[in-house]
Amino acid sequence: MFIPKLDLSQIVSQLLSQFQLTENNCIWKRELQIALLLCLEAGSGLMAAQSGVLDARQKADGSWVTALDHFWGNHIFQALQSEFSGDEFVIEDTEIQSIPHARRRWLVDPLDSTSSFIKLGVDYG
Numbered sequence: 001m002f003i004p005k006l007d008l009s010q011i012v013s014q015l016l017s018q019f020q021l022t023e024n025n026c027i028w029k030r031e032l033q034i035a036l037l038l039c040l041e042a043g044s045g046l047m048a049a050q051s052g053v054l055d056a057r058q059k060a061d062g063s064w065v066t067a068l069d070h071f072w073g074n075h076i077f078q079a080l081q082s083e084f085s086g087d088e089f090v091i092e093d094t095e096i097q098s099i100p101h102a103r104r105r106w107l108v109d110p111l112d113s114t115s116s117f118i119k120l121g122v123d124y125g
Contacts, residue, residue, distance in 0.1 A: 016036075042076060
């Protein structure tokens with residue numbers, strides 16, 4: 001599978017301008033920029049890894065988790081925490097602990113619909 005090299009900052013700028021978000025009308029612009037960059041980075045990394053060997057296991061509830069869930073969850077957490085250290089983070093399929101009852105809470109599921117991903121499907125995000 002060919003995965004083109006992405007200019008993530010250019011994509012983020014295009015998305016922000018598409019929604020006409022500027023310094024004057026978007027108080028969460030920095031947060032949105034960082035979240036979009038992390039989503040694009042994780043998405044391209046997941047697409048590149050999908051056809052490889054997946055370390056997958058079934059959880060007690062019957063759903064699936066892979067090493068990629070853990071890798072990208074930890075990566076996203078570390079990046080967000082370094083930028084927004086006073087926020088709370090809930091990262092699915094990890095044991096990450098952060099500040100409870102913080103001003104803001106980030107809910108992160110780095111690989112939604114892992115079962116589709118494992119089956120080489122396209123219905124994952």
